[in-house]
Amino acid sequence: MKHEVDSKRRAKLFLSCGQRADLDELRFGQAVRDALDYRKGGLGYDVFFAKGEQEPHPVVQVIFRELRDSDYYVFIDFKRERLVSGLSGGSTLSTENAPSGKELFRGSLFTHQEFAIACYLGLPFATFREGKEQEIEALGGIVGSVLGNLEHFEKTSPESLASQVSDFIKTRGWPINSRGRLDLRFAGDIGHRDKDPTEGWISYYHLNIVNLHARRAATNCFAYIDSIIDQRTGRRVDKGYTCELKWEGTKLQGVRIGPGNSRGIDACIVYHGNPPHLMFRPETDAENHKTRAEIDQPLIVNYVVSCDEFREAKQSFFIKLNADGSVEFKPSEDPTADLQ
Numbered sequence: 001m002k003h004e005v006d007s008k009r010r011a012k013l014f015l016s017c018g019q020r021a022d023l024d025e026l027r028f029g030q031a032v033r034d035a036l037d038y039r040k041g042g043l044g045y046d047v048f049f050a051k052g053e054q055e056p057h058p059v060v061q062v063i064f065r066e067l068r069d070s071d072y073y074v075f076i077d078f079k080r081e082r083l084v085s086g087l088s089g090g091s092t093l094s095t096e097n098a099p100s101g102k103e104l105f106r107g108s109l110f111t112h113q114e115f116a117i118a119c120y121l122g123l124p125f126a127t128f129r130e131g132k133e134q135e136i137e138a139l140g141g142i143v144g145s146v147l148g149n150l151e152h153f154e155k156t157s158p159e160s161l162a163s164q165v166s167d168f169i170k171t172r173g174w175p176i177n178s179r180g181r182l183d184l185r186f187a188g189d190i191g192h193r194d195k196d197p198t199e200g201w202i203s204y205y206h207l208n209i210v211n212l213h214a215r216r217a218a219t220n221c222f223a224y225i226d227s228i229i230d231q232r233t234g235r236r237v238d239k240g241y242t243c244e245l246k247w248e249g250t251k252l253q254g255v256r257i258g259p260g261n262s263r264g265i266d267a268c269i270v271y272h273g274n275p276p277h278l279m280f281r282p283e284t285d286a287e288n289h290k291t292r293a294e295i296d297q298p299l300i301v302n303y304v305v306s307c308d309e310f311r312e313a314k315q316s317f318f319i320k321l322n323a324d325g326s327v328e329f330k331p332s333e334d335p336t337a338d339l340q
Contacts, residue, residue, distance in 0.1 A: 009177045009212050010038065013045040014067055014123070016115065017076035018108035024155075025078050025108075031158030032076065035166040043166060044176040045072070063114065068311065071180050073118040073125040074165065075111060078155070119146055126169055130155050178214035182221070182257070182305050184315035185210060186329050187264055203270040205329055206248060209305050209313070210262040218257040218307040223247070223265045225280055226314065228291050231298040241289045243282035245303075253283060257307075267303070267317075270325055278321040295323050300332050 015033055018025040029049060034040040037047035048066045067073075118125055127150040151168055153161055184207055191203030211218045223245040228238040244253040248264035257263050269279045278293040280301070293299055297320065304314045318332040 006177065008183055009179055010044070010046045011071040011174065011176050011178050012066075012069060013047050013072045013074060013174075014070040014114075014118065015047055015049045015074050015076075016111045016118075017074075018078045018111060019050070020078075020108075023078065028078075028155065028158045028161050029076065031162040032074070032165050035162035036074075036169070038176075043169065045174075064117070067114065067117050067121060067123075070118075070123060071178065072174050073115075073123040074169070075115045075118075075125060075127040076161075076165070077111065077127070077129040077150075078108065079130045115146075124172070124174065126165070126172060127151065128153055128161075128165060128168075175214040179212040180216070181212055181310050182218060182307065182313035183210040183212055184208075184303055184305060184313055185262075186267075186317065186331065191270060191327060199271050199273075201272040203272065203325070203327075205267050205270070205327055206264040207267045207303060207317075208262045208264050209257060211257040211259060213259055213310075215259050216309055217259055218309050220254045221257055221263070221305060221307040222254050223303065223305045225282065225291075226302040226304045228280060228293075229300040229302075231300050231318070237293070237299070238280070238291045239288055241286075243284045243286075243289045246283050265303075265305075267329075268301075268319060268327070270321060270327060272325050275323070276321065276325040278319070278327065293319075293321055295321050297321065 013036060015029065015036070017029045017032070019029060020026070033047050033049040034042055036042045036045050037049075038044045048070065050063065050066075115125075115127075129150050129152055132152060132154070151164070153164055155161070187206035187208045189204075189206055191205055193201060193203050196202050207223075209221065209223065224242055225238065225245065227236055227240070229235065230237050246266045247253070247255050248266070255263055266281070269281055271277055271279065275295060277295075280291040280293070282289060284290070299319045300316055301319050302314065302316045304312055306312045316332040318328065318330050320328040322328065
């Protein structure tokens with residue numbers, strides 16, 4: 001099965017479950033991953049499953065980053081050791097039932113901690129717990145309060161669990177082509193010309209800020225230039241002031257971008273004098289907050305957009321003014337983009 005989805009729009013799903021090999025948890029988790037991940041022919045999500053990730057970063061750092069960057073969360077709680085209340089000491093677990101007549105089992109501490117973070121981040125989630133509902137005791141605390149309507153499963157085979165999770169997610173209707181983020185893109189214009197009463201002919205170049213989420217609007221969106229770096233020297237040429245850029249068609253500095261829609265910002269302006277020059281001019285009356293660039297000065301410009309719903313979006317662009325007044329404007333992966 002092919003999943004023709006824009007890579008930037010493909011929804012990311014965090015799969016959280018125990019991975020103890022002696023309890024066969026890893027094999028069950030891998031089967032669920034394969035049923036959901038587009039690379040395995042699954043439903044089409046970009047699935048993060050920690051066991052399959054090989055990175056030189058501390059595992060906690062990776063987990064935090066991936067949770068923050070995910071759009072959906074799937075929690076699978078496998079049964080482990082039996083727990084009872086009123087144990088008077090010692091390390092041996094009792095085989096008595098809990099006072100409710102139901103048994104309570106320990107799950108993976110790691111997955112329960114991941115679930116707490118996912119709740120804090122507000123991720124839509126689907127939850128599954130091993131064991132029959134009438135035979136196991138409900139979880140306590142915050143986890144128990146949130147997991148009021150979880151799905152139960154029997155650990156019969158990896159395929160049966162993968163099918164149950166896949167079918168349940170289909171009923172949720174989680175869009176595959178929906179990311180909780182903004183994307184910054186060069187508008188592709190060659191400079192919208194206008195005549196200024198004092199400056200003469202000027203050209204505006206724009207960035208489009210795209211909301212990649214299919215259902216949620218991005219509100220209170222503010223756009224800034226984070227830094228402007230001379231590619232030849234690696235040094236900043238801007239003053240380091242944070243001023244809002246102007247959105248197209250409005251004097252408001254904070255705007256709303258609807259689901260799947262975009263809005264433009266003034267990225268830079270060319271003044272067609274003799275010689276021409278390029279300006280980065282945010283919405284300010286302070287001249288020292290503006291940055292001027294000369295002909296053939298290669299720049300790495302780092303733009304950032306913030307909003308209430310999603311984390312900050314950042315993108316670097318290469319910008320250079322030519323002698324004829326035209327501008328080279330394209331995305332950049334230049335390492336100097338991160339210089340301060």
